[in-house]
Amino acid sequence: MSSRVCKTCGGGDIDVDQARGSAVCTSCGSVLEDNIIVSEVQFVEGSGGVSSAVGQFVSADGPVKAPLLGSGFHTSVGKESRAQTLQNGKRQIQKLGSQLQLNQHCLDTAFNFFKLAVSKHLTRGRKTEHVIAACLYLVCRTEGTPHMLLDLSDLLQVNVYVLGKTFLLLARELCINAPAIDPCLYIPRFAHMLEFGLKTHEVSMTALRLLQRMKRDWMHTGRRPSGLCGAALLVAARMHKFRRSVKDVISVVKVCHTTLRKRLTEFEDTPTSQLTIDEFMRVDLEQECDPPSYTAGQHKVKMLQLEQELTKKLDEVEGEISCYKDEIENELEKSRPKLRGIYAAYSKEIAPENEEALSSTSEEADGEDMELQAASEHLTQDFLSQVIQEVNERQDKRQGSCNPEVESENKVTHLSTIQETLLNTASLCLQETFHTLENSGMENKVDNPMEPSGELDLEGIDDQEIEKYILNEKEVEVKTGLWMKQNAEYLQEQKEKEERINKEKEQGIYKEKQKKKYRKREQIEASTAEEAIEKMLEKKKISSKINYDVLRDLNTGAGSPSPLSPDPPKGSSAQKRLSRRRRRKTSDTNQDLAANATIMGKRFRHLISTSPKKKTPAQSIQVEPAVTIATHSTEPPDSVPDAGFTPSAALPPAEEDEEEEEEEEVEKECVSALQLVGDYGCEAEEEEVF
């Protein structure tokens, strides 16, 4: 700020005295500026001769906290909720971060992530702990520190997967790509914990080499990195002649011993395991392996193929054997004495017995069906039993052969499955054939095509089968009894609850279950998008922590008495909820400006005519209008057009802007004034406030 030319004499020589803060013209002596505001650092001598700078450090983030000298012992009074959340978050981050031994830079980055998360409303509906843990883990990943999600969950005593979910969501929403975990990062940490003394570094290097080999052999995809580390460290320790048991390694690495063992066996399968220690250190094999799960899958496929081949052979052999069997049977029959009649009778007896046995398994109602089904099942059973017999015979023949027992067992199980499937398919086929016949009859009678009204289309549905699903009366009784017994406790609870409710009703205390009543939102009718936005902004509640009365008082010219009526003037339909929430009606501002002057008196009228619910503020405010009207009447017009522009910019996030609130209030006054105009017509009396 250099004032070059003196205004009185035109001289250019001006002396600026910083100490006094004045600018004086040296030629004519006139004081041009007084009390200049200077941005200089001043020093003050403190006790002991120490000189310190005057002033306070103000943090860049958050609103400026007014330094309360002496009287302020509560630090967070009057602070916005957002600032409180951030402060709380910062504190928790510091706490957790120090437990993890993260440096300050990481903690600051984590706090930045947290701020981003809060601004994107990701903390809503989630525990702050979880969000903070996710932020910290995100920092760990981006910085590449050897911290696992498991560590965090240990500290917080929270399920890892819950934290993982939050972490994934955070990473996705903040569009932060966390680099993939490299198991090599964990080696130094675990090696240190396993206490190898001076040789820690060497063991780590060996373990790293092993890990890289494992990676090349495709053991690491889809696996927890800690498990691989554990296996690598174990082998490395053994190579350097340290005795570390599986238990030690597990306690450090936090995996199950089964996992570790599995990793070791997988590594054993790779060709690298065949090398000696020296060879391993020197040579790196070219060949890469398939992932172990893939080889396991291949193994299974091979087993299946073997089975199939064997069953084929089985069939062939059976064919041969059945030929032999037929011949033998023929011979036997010829040689058998002819007591056919009796045997026939016996055989008939056997057949119905079988039928009954079979029918008990299937729940057929029709007699015809039963017989046919029974017959078919009997036949299939016969055939299968024959087959099994033959297999057994074959086994007996081939006892000394090299067929492994496993295969025979497989065959038997295979056959039993065949048997089952055959039975099932047979029963189903038969049922289907009979039911389709019956169905065609049924369908003609019951024909409801599916109309859009919701009638059920019965095509393809066989009622017979469905009726099977419904129990008859006796069965219902039985089931009722059983169910009552089973759920006796629950029923008891229900009874007690009802009794309790009845009692309370009698006593008149009964409260309906406190359901969260979501007030029905009125449908916003608007012709353009802008109108819709305006109306929405009216209704939307923005902050509850503002003392609207005070604000209104500050601003009132015309609007002093109006805020007294927090309830809408009777008859206003559009603003049913004229509560202490603010509303913006930018479209009405112009009208309001015009109406302002005439409204002043009417307000007062209104105050008298309606009985405002809050009388004490009314009385206090009455005194003010006289003073404020003159000074503030010009203000509202100015601030209102500004307010007209700001709403669009100040959508949801701008809760902390107090200026806006004042403007809001002004608008509100205008609005309510308009209301009054609308309600009370033209009581155009320029009543002067006393």
Added chain:
Amino acid sequence: MDSSNDEAVDIIITNVVATFRTRCHLNLRTIALEGINVIYKPEVGKVLMKLRKPRITASIWSSGKIICTGATSEDEAKLGARRLARCLQKLGFKVRFSAFKVVNVLAVCSMPFSIHLVDFTKNNRPIASYEPELHPAATYRIKNIKATVQVFSTGSLTITGPNVQNVATAVEQVYPLLFECRKPLCK
């Protein structure tokens, strides 16, 4: 890409979930007591009914909303749902079959090669995510068709989507990406 491949990749649908409404209030106790193969859960407030023919499990609520799971195709789901409605009709409720919608389809598929998940995730950064500490598969979410593909290192995929067509499209979309990061077999 799929069509140009000689070996066709088999997409097997394992589960179809559908919902529908009966537009009438259902008395769960009656259903529980008069139906076979029914499980009543009064604490939750629903009844589980299992059908044999299309193998289907249905959760029935007293409001009349029903969720059918376990079908292996969309048609089967519809048939099962209609069967169920018919069953309820026979029990005496004035059932109307409305608002049938297939909500979710789950399918599995197997690639003839294994996949390097880390490379796959790197190439498809924001869409794919891989967290070995939490789940052994990489998740690939396709936003426009709302399908999620889980890719395992062995080459098998699990695809979930709102209908069968989307699932097929998802596989076709993902295939070239997987092909890039494949691991040639040595044994």
